[in-house]
Amino acid sequence: MKNTKWIALAAMALMLSACGEEETKPVSQPQEDLVENENEVEKEEVVEKEEDVEEEVIEEDAEPQYEINEANWTVKPIADAPSKVVLLTIDDAPDKKSLEMAKTLKSLNAPAIFFINGHFIDTDEEKAVLKEIHEMGFEIGNHTQTHANLKQLSEEEQRAEIMQVSDSIESIIGERPKFFRAPFGVNTDFSRALVKEQGMLLMNWTYGYDWESKYQDANALADIMVNTEFLTDGANLLMHDRLWTAAALTDIVEGLRAKGYEMVDPTTIKGVTTE
Numbered sequence: 028m029k030n031t032k033w034i035a036l037a038a039m040a041l042m043l044s045a046c047g048e049e050e051t052k053p054v055s056q057p058q059e060d061l062v063e064n065e066n067e068v069e070k071e072e073v074v075e076k077e078e079d080v081e082e083e084v085i086e087e088d089a090e091p092q093y094e095i096n097e098a099n100w101t102v103k104p105i106a107d108a109p110s111k112v113v114l115l116t117i118d119d120a121p122d123k124k125s126l127e128m129a130k131t132l133k134s135l136n137a138p139a140i141f142f143i144n145g146h147f148i149d150t151d152e153e154k155a156v157l158k159e160i161h162e163m164g165f166e167i168g169n170h171t172q173t174h175a176n177l178k179q180l181s182e183e184e185q186r187a188e189i190m191q192v193s194d195s196i197e198s199i200i201g202e203r204p205k206f207f208r209a210p211f212g213v214n215t216d217f218s219r220a221l222v223k224e225q226g227m228l229l230m231n232w233t234y235g236y237d238w239e240s241k242y243q244d245a246n247a248l249a250d251i252m253v254n255t256e257f258l259t260d261g262a263n264l265l266m267h268d269r270l271w272t273a274a275a276l277t278d279i280v281e282g283l284r285a286k287g288y289e290m291v292d293p294t295t296i297k298g299v300t301t302e
């Protein structure tokens with residue numbers, strides 16, 4: 028049983044596309060059938076409970092409501108939190124469009140995590156942008172210093188990639204990042220251990236399209252992000268700091284809501300440091 032699970036995870040890791048324009052394939056979800064079956068089971072319960080739960084979430088925001096399912100990187104309700112949710116994430120931030128994207132999300136009251144590369148927070152102007160995004164209430168994640176493929180680095184180089192950006196983030200916003208996502212979704216045993224030791228919650232994602240040439244268009248991207256077969260309860264949506272993604276963002280959020288999905292507040296996700 029354990030072997031089977033390990034093989035499934037290894038296969039999944041291979042199938043996960045990376046984050047960046049180098050990639051050609053959309054992220055697929057090998058456990059799609061499984062997830063969909065779960066969805067079917069959970070849907071009815073949610074409909075009955077939705078009204079009560081929404082009120083409780085506001086009162087009990089100190090208690091984690093969700094956790095990351097490491098088998099497929101979806102966001103899973105811990106108790107009776109609503110399951111018809113998605114997590115929004117913006118990688119390779121804050122390059123050119125992150126501030127605009129944060130303002131768009133804020134105006135839509137849609138929470139998200141911005142995963143930061145250290146090479147985008149070097150100048151005073153860039154630091155101010157990160158500070159502003161954080162002060163708008165968005166969660167800040169570590170996406171390494173230079174967007175390196177951690178598998179190609181020595182342990183000391185991996186440590187530098189991870190620590191340097193966390194140190195910079197802390198010096199700018201006054202706290203260390205609580206989330207980590209590796210460039211290209213490529214983690215190593217060493218980086219996993221270091222991320223955990225640093226109190227960060229590691230996650231990859233379930234789907235994303237904005238690095239594919241055919242979706243580098245706001246309309247095409249908004250359409251696929253909302254209508255993809257990979258949209259499931261708890262889907263972990265990967266987007267990037269890109270022109271077309273910024274332009275598609277309102278339609279993506281409104282389209283997801285029209286399908287009945289709400290956006291998870293990342294602060295309600297159970298982290299490695301929250302017990």
Ligand SMILES: [Zn+2]
Nearest residue numbers: 046118119210
């Ligand atoms: Zn990236």
